[in-house]
Amino acid sequence: MDKHTNIMNDHDQVKIDGVDRKIIEILIGNARISYSDLAKEVGLSRVRVKDRVVALQKKGIIEEFTIQVPARYLGKPLPVFFDIQVAPGYIEESAEKISKHNDIVIVYQMSGRNSLHTHGFFADIDEVSEFINNFLSSINGVKNIETEFLLRRFKAQRSLMV
Numbered sequence: 001m002d003k004h005t006n007i008m009n010d011h012d013q014v015k016i017d018g019v020d021r022k023i024i025e026i027l028i029g030n031a032r033i034s035y036s037d038l039a040k041e042v043g044l045s046r047v048r049v050k051d052r053v054v055a056l057q058k059k060g061i062i063e064e065f066t067i068q069v070p071a072r073y074l075g076k077p078l079p080v081f082f083d084i085q086v087a088p089g090y091i092e093e094s095a096e097k098i099s100k101h102n103d104i105v106i107v108y109q110m111s112g113r114n115s116l117h118t119h120g121f122f123a124d125i126d127e128v129s130e131f132i133n134n135f136l137s138s139i140n141g142v143k144n145i146e147t148e149f150l151l152r153r154f155k156a157q158r159s160l161m162v
Contacts, residue, residue, distance in 0.1 A: 014059050019044065023052055024062070031065040076103065076121035079150040080128055082136075084116040090141025091116070097139050103131065 016024070022042050026033060033041075039049040056062045071077065086094045091109055095116055099107045106119040122128045128147070136145055 014061060016056070016061060020052060020056060020061075023049065024056070027053075027062070027065075031067075071121035074121075076123055078122045078124060078128065080120050080122055081148045081150065082116075082118040082120070082132075083110075083146040083148075084118055084136065084142060085113055085144040085146075086116060087141040087143050088114060090139075094139050094141050098136070101131070101135060103127070 019042055023038065026038060026041055035046045035050045035053070038053075039046045042049060044052075053062065071079065084094070084098070091114065095107050095109060098104055098116060098118055101120070103122055104118055104120045106117075108117045109115075110117045120131070122131065132145055132147065136142055
């Protein structure tokens, strides 16, 4: 996949069968499971399971195997959401610059108001202020910045269960 992910059209979707769905479901719960244990769970040989996982990766269905560390353990306990309205013609340039900032974890282009929906984690309010006043305001084309602080998380899941 390229570095920009676009929403897929219906005709671009890859079909997966029940065994692939079960493999994905298990990997979402435990990406570190061995191929042998995964094979036992789905009723295939270890080699067949590995082949299926590799095929799912090649098709872009499995993008990566990773861990998630809560930002508070990395000294960034303050999650912040930004809606950054950008002048026409500046979306790509603005998104690239914002994406390179170390405190930013998500940058999405949204429909409607020509905006970038952005998530970041910061140490404190002073870091947020620095980010807005010195970093974002220096980017060409940025017209408006709305900031929201996360009060409580009820659900945070990056993958849909299959």
